[in-house]
Amino acid sequence: MATVMPQKDVVIVGAGWTGGIVAAEAAKAGLSVVALERGKDRSTADFSMVHDELRYALRYDLMQNLSRETVTFRNNESMRALPMRQHGSFLLGEGVGGAGVHWNGMTHLFLDYDFQIYTKTVERYGKNKIPEGMTLQDWGITEEELDPYFYKFVEMAGISGSDHPLRPRSWKYPTPPMKLPPALQLFYDTTKAMGYNPFLGGSANLSQSYTNSDGITRAACEYCGYCERFGCEYGAKADPTVTVLPVAQRTGNFELRPYSHVLEILHDGKKARGVRYVNVLTNEEFEQPAEIVVLCGYVFTNVKLLLVSKLGTPYDPKTGRGVIGKNYCYQVGSMGATGFFENKEFNTFMGAGALGVSLDDLNGDYFDHSDLDFLHGGMISLSQTGRRPIANNAVPPGTPSWGKEFKVASIKYFNRYLSIGCQGASLPWRHHYLDLDPIYKDRWGQPLVRITFDFEDQDRNMVKYIAEKIAEIMKEMGADIVVPGGNLGPYNIVPYQSTHNTGGAIMGADPKTSAVNKYSQMWEAENVFVLGASSFAHNGGANPTGTVGALAYLAAEGIIKYSKNPGILV
């Protein structure tokens, strides 16, 4: 029998960015809040030995222990889905702070084109521009509505950056842009001369010490080069453990319970009454009753909990009906170019996770797609995240991959190559979705989430087009050898690509085609809120966390409103 805990106003599943934001806002508003986190508690003190490429970047110290739980994957329905036995294509986080501890800090808000993608595409190009099977739909929100909530995230985290030449805003970043290393200056000058509109992207690595409106003070980034896959020992990179979680704690209304793995949402089909969870150290089971249940896990956790709890109508790819599991999307890469410089050395071993120069000229609908065989695009960036020696051994084509020649070239070019990348948008298809695997189980006997996903011609055509533009930029930058991207094979779960998985509990204005409304409130269970990138109706052409954060602030407002006035909020 599960032990029943004292009732709370709000129970949060997962103490990452969205859980932390809701915890801080709801606790400040006087609600009693408990957050259940399956992993351990963490703080900056955990990271005094963090400059360790092997332990953190390659042995995945901060990532989900896959021996307990993973996902299964197949490219299409005719394949047998098999478990992702090792980390690869994306890195799932675990522990207090969630993936918000090991992120790079690149902070952008998706474009208005993203939020109204169906309407705007049809307006400009007509209905026939959308290929058969692409389940493109609006998000039920606009950039204008969301922008003030994005600013809340920016202000809380102390985001730095420059003005965006294509997106004038009513506000300025609270901290000035980060220092520009020579490689990024070269990219900035070159792209500007070519007629592009470069800018310094929003960075959660502080450019100077900063105090936010909650009174949280953090130190400036030291450009040590250990952000992505690492936690920041200075607290210079905004993460939930140095921003929103301490604010929630300070109110006295918040309790954080680590090692608490949620197994089930308890509900009557219309409303939830709480959750059932297990302490992963003792195996003891508990019930946490609450007025409001907020799912703040990663995409796969949120969708899995809804499916195993039988809450919400599961998506059926045959009919296209149902919502839970629908519109799973990813991020499209393979269009970047690598340039080798014979006579120029760059300080690329230094850096910061979000230190980069970007341009949106080929993102969204900033360019005319009338004569193109794809929709959307992506943000092009040169980033300097800090190049570490085990994983970075690029050599010019034709060089052997081992032996003396390899050694000589990999050492020579370590500081002499640059790679421009692009975060390509990933658009939804009727046959890309998440459901429960029929065979494979997790440690607690629950089914694993099954991913059915592949790249499509839409993606391949976009990759070809943008890869050419990126290769031109690399040539203009003066690289002696340019290795262009442009070939996109089938989706492969092995090589690391991006931890930008989206969809499965998407937002929209219509309860028939979406799981949640713009407040992340479930249409089918009004006191359940499902936050994070699981609510993205497609994935845009930029890093998702800024948009996730903005939507979390809007959801927090909705949760506080709901606590006073129950009912559907829209």
Next chain:
Amino acid sequence: MDRRTFLKQTGLVVGGVIGGGIVGGLIGNAVATPEPKVEVQTVTETQTVEKVVEKTVAADYGQALQFFTQEQFEVVEAAMERIFPADENGPGAKELGAAYFIDHQLAGSYGVNGKEYMSGPFYPGEPTQGYQYQLTRQEIYEIGIKGIQDWCQKKYNKKFTELSEAEQDEVLTALQKGEVDTFVGYPPASFFSLLRTNTLEGVYSDPLYGGNKDMGGWRMKKYPGSQMSYTQYIDKDEVPTIEPVSLKSHMGH
């Protein structure tokens, strides 16, 4: 010369060469630390110093085996040295201790795939679905080393370690191309790929894991290891050569 005096003196020598706040911190730390390993890493600037080091420093107690047999170790060490050989740039995988590194790794969680999903049922998958064997890395190395030995016996009637460098390269090339037919239960090309990855890990990981001896791997790449700050350098054109530091220098801080 006692070790303390030695450290002080060599510290001063090195300080003259490098300069900067990082060195100051490191020497202070080095003198105060009783463990011999770290200090040595800061002092390999000149021939004279290196000679002193060899005479003065105690044995490296980490250079013994946790997993391999001695014969297995020798095969792995020789193969790694061909993958990353000593040359005019500096030491190879052998001198850097890469084979000790992988021996120690295999004895721990990595060797038994401790944080990976190893539950059945097991089916051969598509290449896009990743690793689907029931084998642990310990077992993969057992298969790989035996496969190499059997192939060398069959083709050259010798052990791998008895082959010339050119012959060893032939064997590794055949492995990489999947042309070796003596592997039972795991593809030779996949084993080669693992061996190559582990070699680079052994060459470039923090010395705390037993490879990258004296940070010699990092020095070749001008990689400064675990620095706390690059703020003063990040926007400058010149790429500085900074004496590396390892995680040992963070102890007690």
